Amino acid sequence: MSGTSEGPTPAADLDRSAVTDSDHNTYHRVFAAAPLSMAVVDREGLVVSANAALGELLGTDPDGLPGRVAADLVDLASDARTWHAYREVLRGRQARLRCTRRLKHPEGHSVWVQVTVAPLADAGTGVLVSVADISARRELQARLRHLQMHDPVTRLPNRTLFFERLSGALEAESYELSGTGRIGLCYLDLDGFKAVNDTLGHRVGDRLLAAVAERLTRVADEAGYARAQTPLVARLGGDEFALLVEDSTGTEQLADLAESALKALEAPFDLAGQRLSLTASIGVVERHAAGTTATGLMQAADTTLYWAKADGKARWTLFDPERNAHRMTRQALSSTLRPAIERGEFALEYQPLVGMEDGRLSGVEALIRWNHPQFGTLTPNRFIGLAEEDGSIVQLGRWALETACRQARRWQLDNPGEPPIFVSVNVAVRQVWDSDLVADVAQTLAETGLAPHLLQLELTESAVMGSGGRPLQALQALSDMGVRIAIDDFGTGYSNLAYLSRLPVSVLKLDGSFVRGFQYEGDKSAVAVPPNGADEVIVEAMIQLAHRLGLTVTAECVETSAQATRLRRIGCDTGQGWLYSRPVPPDRISELLESQTYAAGKP
Numbered sequence: 001m002s003g004t005s006e007g008p009t010p011a012a013d014l015d016r017s018a019v020t021d022s023d024h025n026t027y028h029r030v031f032a033a034a035p036l037s038m039a040v041v042d043r044e045g046l047v048v049s050a051n052a053a054l055g056e057l058l059g060t061d062p063d064g065l066p067g068r069v070a071a072d073l074v075d076l077a078s079d080a081r082t083w084h085a086y087r088e089v090l091r092g093r094q095a096r097l098r099c100t101r102r103l104k105h106p107e108g109h110s111v112w113v114q115v116t117v118a119p120l121a122d123a124g125t126g127v128l129v130s131v132a133d134i135s136a137r138r139e140l141q142a143r144l145r146h147l148q149m150h151d152p153v154t155r156l157p158n159r160t161l162f163f164e165r166l167s168g169a170l171e172a173e174s175y176e177l178s179g180t181g182r183i184g185l186c187y188l189d190l191d192g193f194k195a196v197n198d199t200l201g202h203r204v205g206d207r208l209l210a211a212v213a214e215r216l217t218r219v220a221d222e223a224g225y226a227r228a229q230t231p232l233v234a235r236l237g238g239d240e241f242a243l244l245v246e247d248s249t250g251t252e253q254l255a256d257l258a259e260s261a262l263k264a265l266e267a268p269f270d271l272a273g274q275r276l277s278l279t280a281s282i283g284v285v286e287r288h289a290a291g292t293t294a295t296g297l298m299q300a301a302d303t304t305l306y307w308a309k310a311d312g313k314a315r316w317t318l319f320d321p322e323r324n325a326h327r328m329t330r331q332a333l334s335s336t337l338r339p340a341i342e343r344g345e346f347a348l349e350y351q352p353l354v355g356m357e358d359g360r361l362s363g364v365e366a367l368i369r370w371n372h373p374q375f376g377t378l379t380p381n382r383f384i385g386l387a388e389e390d391g392s393i394v395q396l397g398r399w400a401l402e403t404a405c406r407q408a409r410r411w412q413l414d415n416p417g418e419p420p421i422f423v424s425v426n427v428a429v430r431q432v433w434d435s436d437l438v439a440d441v442a443q444t445l446a447e448t449g450l451a452p453h454l455l456q457l458e459l460t461e462s463a464v465m466g467s468g469g470r471p472l473q474a475l476q477a478l479s480d481m482g483v484r485i486a487i488d489d490f491g492t493g494y495s496n497l498a499y500l501s502r503l504p505v506s507v508l509k510l511d512g513s514f515v516r517g518f519q520y521e522g523d524k525s526a527v528a529v530p531p532n533g534a535d536e537v538i539v540e541a542m543i544q545l546a547h548r549l550g551l552t553v554t555a556e557c558v559e560t561s562a563q564a565t566r567l568r569r570i571g572c573d574t575g576q577g578w579l580y581s582r583p584v585p586p587d588r589i590s591e592l593l594e595s596q597t598y599a600a601g602k603p
Contacts, residue, residue, distance in 0.1 A: 037131040059106040112138040154213035162234035184248035184286040187301035193239035215264040258316035279314035349583035356568040363422040366404035424456040452482030479504030512557025540570040
């Protein structure tokens with residue numbers, strides 16, 4: 001029999017073919033019924049098949065999806081990075097892509113989805129695109145973020161969100177391409193809010209904060225009307241609020257906003273039967289965004305708010321770079337005061353005190369100088385107040401006392417043929433309270449060998465007048481010791497002459513403001529200061545009264561020979577001022593003692 005016969009198909013092959021067809025049908029049924037939205041996409045990026053879940057998610061008939069561009073359906077081409085990664089998966093050069101996309105549903109609402117693209121087991125078939133609806137999760141995340149970023153009492157953005165917005169506004173891409181390139185901030189603090197919490201309770205306090213937030217929000221909305229952006233109102237904590245103005249147009253806009261905020265808070269608040277009134281203080285900062293940091297802006301705002309409080313509250317204050325520089329210098333000086341004493345950065349200069357009758361040098365006033373490594377030579381008005389505040393005045397005063405007494409004794413020893421001159425040292429009231437000034441003076445005089453009558457201690461009139469208790473006891477003990485007590489700047493403070501007679505004082509130093517207003521008798525060098533006859537009468541009366549009380553009088557700020565002549569005529573004992581000498585180093589005083597060339601009116 002010719003020809004060939006294929007013969008029957010082997011049983012194993014029939015079974016394998018049946019299983020493959022069965023598996024294929026099973027997988028297809030699973031793919032079609034799966035609740036996860038899926039589509040098979042070929043290597044060209046076209047949909048081969050899609051299940052019903054994907055059609056429902058996209059709001060379209062799944063039968064119409066085959067042949068469509070998959071990237072268009074789930075927005076994979078909207079940014080270059082995602083599009084490149086998707087193409088790499090299609091070409092088999094990347095294992096997987098996962099991304100989040102916001103799709104527009106035909107019914108108008110948005111759908112947040114997570115798209116996963118992964119190769120199928122059969123490398124030649126294509127890829128599987130699965131799309132999960134994560135809208136509910138995103139909504140929950142948004143709610144949690146809102147709770148995290150907003151204050152529960154006022155429902156305003158909190159400190160975290162405020163700084164997020166502020167940092168974003170200060171990024172270069174935020175202001176370089178559009179807008180004014182400027183930023184402004186009103187930093188607001190309620191005046192006396194703590195008293196509300198303490199007296200009426202935190203519940204009323206919270207209601208008040210919420211009411212304040214409503215008024216500030218209205219102010220911001222009105223300010224943002226007809227502008228590109230409404231100021232952000234945030235509660236930074238406690239009773240502190242901020243109004244952030246991005247793309248500000250200048251200080252005038254910020255000033256108007258601050259003024260509106262103050263006016264909005266003027267009307268009383270009616271809270272559950274409580275009628276409350278309050279004010280606020282506002283620090284205003286406005287500047288170029290370039291070069292500004294969030295920390296720097298907030299520091300400036302905080303400083304300016306402090307100024308508004310210090311200036312009397314219930315006001316707004318604009319940031320002043322010059323005032324801030326002074327404050328920064330003040331802080332720098334305050335933090336280095338004590339170490340500077342230990343490093344020996346201080347020195348004394350001495351200004352002559354000249355007898356009006358004979359023109360001879362009778363004493364000197366020790367004036368302290370700080371040779372600061374950064375700010376140069378500083379006079380007392382730059383640092384004495386700081387030393388009094390932090391208590392370092394005790395250490396500094398003790399050093400000045402010892403240095404001046406030692407120097408006075410040296411002059412005495414170097415000029416044995418001349419009458420010794422006294423040294424006058426300024427003393428702060430805090431030195432009397434915070435240290436044993438009497439013991440310090442006694443020890444210094446003993447160690448240096450200076451006679452007590454060659455030491456004069458100067459205290460301001462306001463510090464001495466009305467003193468009682470320990471200060472008065474200390475002054476009396478020093479006077480009993482033989483030390484001379486002088487009242488500095490006399491005539492500008494209390495001027496309680498009746499009380500003066502009971503104080504252990506031996507010298508009055510007339511404030512320079514009286515001398516500047518003297519009749520100059522034709523002195524052409526003094527035309528800048530008009531003469532004041534009343535000052536001359538007052539000075540003459542004070543000199544006569546002082547003499548009757550057994551006191552001597554020193555006139556400060558003597559600058560012209562005409563002033564010196566007139567002061568001498570009316571009985572002033574001693575003169576001090578630039579007519580005789582500016583403050584000078586100790587070696588210059590030594591030269592003057594050696595020559596004693598002083599004459600009244602001759603520098």
